[in-house]
Amino acid sequence: MQQGWTFPWVSALLLGVMGLLVSGSEFQHHRYEDLVRALFAVQSECPYITRIYSIGRSVEGRHLYVLEFSDNPGIHEAMEPEFKYVGNMHGNEVLGRELLIKLSQFLCEEYRAGNQRIMRLIHDTRIHILPSMNPDGYEVAAKQGPESNGYLVGRGNARQFDLNRNFPDLNALVYYYEKTNGRNHHLPLPDNWEQQVEPETLAVIKWMQNYNFILSANLHGGAVVANYPFDKSRDPRIRGRTTYAATADDKLFRKLARTYSYAHSWMHKGWNCGDFFDEGITNGASWYSLSKGMQDFNYLYSNCFEITLELSCDKFPSAAALPREWMGNREALVSYLEQVSKHTR
Numbered sequence: 089m090q091q092g093w094t095f096p097w098v099s100a101l102l103l104g105v106m107g108l109l110v111s112g113s114e115f116q117h118h119r120y121e122d123l124v125r126a127l128f129a130v131q132s133e134c135p136y137i138t139r140i141y142s143i144g145r146s147v148e149g150r151h152l153y154v155l156e157f158s159d160n161p162g163i164h165e166a167m168e169p170e171f172k173y174v175g176n177m178h179g180n181e182v183l184g185r186e187l188l189i190k191l192s193q194f195l196c197e198e199y200r201a202g203n204q205r206i207m208r209l210i211h212d213t214r215i216h217i218l219p220s221m222n223p224d225g226y227e228v229a230a231k232q233g234p235e236s237n238g239y240l241v242g243r244g245n246a247r248q249f250d251l252n253r254n255f256p257d258l259n260a261l262v263y264y265y266e267k268t269n270g271r272n273h274h275l276p277l278p279d280n281w282e283q284q285v286e287p288e289t290l291a292v293i294k295w296m297q298n299y300n301f302i303l304s305a306n307l308h309g310g311a312v313v314a315n316y317p318f319d320k321s322r323d324p325r326i327r328g329r330t331t332y333a334a335t336a337d338d339k340l341f342r343k344l345a346r347t348y349s350y351a352h353s354w355m356h357k358g359w360n361c362g363d364f365f366d367e368g369i370t371n372g373a374s375w376y377s378l379s380k381g382m383q384d385f386n387y388l389y390s391n392c393f394e395i396t397l398e399l400s401c402d403k404f405p406s407a408a409a410l411p412r413e414w415m416g417n418r419e420a421l422v423s424y425l426e427q428v429s430k431h432t433r
């Protein structure tokens with residue numbers, strides 16, 4: 089009797105422990121050193137389909153490491169689309185950083201396990217993952233930890249610049265062109281733009297110049313909604329409100345945002361963090377207008393379709409909340425990635 093009862097329990101426990109060891113994927117927050125170790129661990133576990141490279145350094149000299157997944161890492165193959173995920177641009181919004189580490193481990197493990205869906209994804213796409221665009225801000229926020237009300241502490245980079253207000257403003261130009269020549273993509277950068285942006289922003293723009301990204305997402309926190317361009321309103325505020333600023337690709341952007349929200353366990357339901365967003369999506373400007381953001385810049389400068397994912401009410405959730413967040417986002421992160429081969433401009 090007792091044996092029959094004990095044995096399955098012990099073997100279940102053993103399997104659980106082995107699972108943890110194999111995947112190395114227990115849930116925790118990763119400081120900079122831990123993040124670097126985690127990325128290199130994935131690289132050594134999946135050496136033939138991954139590569140790590142740095143796109144530059146933060147103000148305090150931390151590397152902005154990217155983990156690439158591809159059947160031929162480091163090589164652009166004809167017709168193979170380039171995709172990117174960027175996390176932790178606001179240093180105190182940490183869920184994206186952890187989800188992207190987890191996604192990296194997941195892609196590696198599932199590829200090795202022969203998961204057909206993941207193998208196809210890695211064969212057909214070049215996936216670039218930047219878990220932290222603002223490692224300096226993260227360290228400031230992490231010192232405070234999840235319990236503090238870190239609404240702003242660690243948001244900016246080490247020089248207190250908000251990186252999502254730091255890209256060259258191409259909206260003003262496109263809104264002018266709309267009334268004149270109609271040009272609406274591959275817009276030129278302003279003179280001396282390199283002197284006007286922070287090192288982290290500079291690194292990302294150069295990254296965009298070196299890779300022909302066509303789809304991406306930028307992971308934030310503080311709300312739960314998929315936000316699509318434009319972020320900057322065409323009109324000044326009318327009675328304190330800003331208005332919907334559609335791109336020429338509004339239909340496609342809505343579809344991309346819905347892909348994420350509906351594949352997410354609860355985003356699409358609309359009510360989250362005391363706010364309501366129909367279908368869990370919103371046009372950036374119709375929520376609130378912002379200038380010099382990264383998603384509008386991607387679209388106007390390079391033809392890369394980027395949406396901004398707000399993923400948690402809590403900007404710095406406790407480690408105990410991470411498993412639920414991962415399960416809530418996993419399918420959405422993969423489904424959104426798969427859109428890369430489903431859309432053409």
Ligand SMILES: [Zn+2]
Pocket residue numbers: 178181308309
């Ligand atoms: Zn943010």
